[in-house]
Amino acid sequence: xxxxxxxxxxxxxxxxxxxxxxxxxxxxxxxxxxxxxxxxxxxxxxxxxxxxxxxxxxxxxxxxxxxxxxxxxxxxxxxxxxxxxxxxxxxxxxxxxxxxxxxxxxxxxxxxxxxxxxxxxxxxxxxxxxxxxxxxxxxxxxxxxxxxxxxxxxxxxxxxxxxxxxxxxxxxxxxxxxxxxxxxxxxxxxxxxxxxxxxxxxxxxxxxxxxxxxxxxxxxxxxxxxxxxxxxxxxxxxxxxxxxxxxxxxxxxxxxxxxxxxxx
Numbered sequence: 001x002x003x004x005x006x007x008x009x010x011x012x013x014x015x016x017x018x019x020x021x022x023x024x025x026x027x028x029x030x031x032x033x034x035x036x037x038x039x040x041x042x043x044x045x046x047x048x049x050x051x052x053x054x055x056x057x058x059x060x061x062x063x064x065x066x067x068x069x070x071x072x073x074x075x076x077x078x079x080x081x082x083x084x085x086x087x088x089x090x091x092x093x094x095x096x097x098x099x100x101x102x103x104x105x106x107x108x109x110x111x112x113x114x115x116x117x118x119x120x121x122x123x124x125x126x127x128x129x130x131x132x133x134x135x136x137x138x139x140x141x142x143x144x145x146x147x148x149x150x151x152x153x154x155x156x157x158x159x160x161x162x163x164x165x166x167x168x169x170x171x172x173x174x175x176x177x178x179x180x181x182x183x184x185x186x187x188x189x190x191x192x193x194x195x196x197x198x199x200x201x202x203x204x205x206x207x208x209x210x211x212x213x214x215x216x217x218x219x220x221x222x223x224x225x226x227x228x229x230x231x232x233x234x235x236x237x238x239x240x241x242x243x244x245x246x247x248x249x250x251x252x253x254x255x256x257x258x259x260x261x262x263x264x
Contacts (some may be wrong), residue, residue: 042070045091049080051104058082060101061094108161109198110263111208117154117189117217118255119175120147120246131155137241137257145246147253151175154189159263160196167193173217189217201237208236208260213244215256228254236260 049057058075061082065071071086073094084094116134120141130138130152138150153173160167170190195211211233219226228247236242236258244256 041087042068042085043088043091044083044085045095047082047084047095047098049075049082049098049102052102053077054080054082057098057101061097064090064093064097066090109206111160111162111196112261112263113158113160113193113208114259114261115156115158115191116152116257117156117173117215118257119151119153119173119249120145120253120255121149121151121251122147123149123251133241133259134257137243141243141255145253145255150255153187156191158193160193162196162198164195167196185219187217187219189215191215199235201235206238206262208238210234210236213258215244215254217254219249226250230254230256234258238262 054075054077058073061084062073065073065084065086068086071090072084073086074083075081076083082098084091086094114133116131118134118141130150134152141150142148153175154171156169156171158167158169168191170188173187173189175185175187192212192214193210194213197209197211199207199209201207212231213234214229214231216227216229218228226249228249230245230247232245234242234244237260239259239261241257241259244258246256247254
């Protein structure tokens with residue numbers, strides 16, 4: 001009978017320890033990707049901003065970047081600079097864009113808007129002094145509307161520029177309610193001017209475009225209270241007098257005349 005040779009005890013224990021050590025060794029953890037690009041082709045450049053807002057201009061430049069991780073476009077409003085890190089060809093494209101976009105903004109012209117509130121009637125009134133600039137308008141109104149007398153209830157001068165913001169104002173119109181010598185009637189009013197822009201007409205001249213003009217007025221509270229509203233969009237040429245609209249006030253009529261003038 002053949003006898004098996006027995007392994008030395010010391011060697012058996014050693015092999016057992018090595019086996020256990022290999023079994024317990026943890027798997028290698030993958031190294032995280034860096035938050036930046038190690039590509040040596042990246043360059044950095046600082047651009048000075050002279051006229052425009054640096055943050056707004058940086059928003060445009062981000063669309064011209066490579067999109068690689070680590071490519072950055074950062075603005076600094078205090079120093080008016082934009083710092084870019086990207087490939088040289090992207091930096092060159094951004095530099096050209098800055099030359100085109102970083103230009104002085106076109107100055108917005110100041111506009112002086114004259115608003116005249118007229119009350120037309122056939123019963124008395126009409127004894128208020130009219131501005132000289134309304135003489136030709138009154139001639140036109142008397143030939144168009146069936147009213148003999150026109151009374152200036154209020155005049156407003158509004159300074160404005162091209163803006164999308166709504167402007168508003170209010171006041172009180174004073175007018176003679178009946179025949180001459182009767183007590184004056186106070187009529188509160190409010191007006192709104194929304195989205196003012198400068199456009200060119202067919203001849204190339206500047207026009208003032210108002211997307212919405214609204215004027216509201218009412219007589220004192222009571223059973224016979226009158227209300228009137230004029231709402232429209234309009235274009236005004238420089239110095240042109242425009243009858244914006246008319247609205248009935250029982251046996252009278254509300255008439256609004258606007259004049260826009262560019263302030264040099």
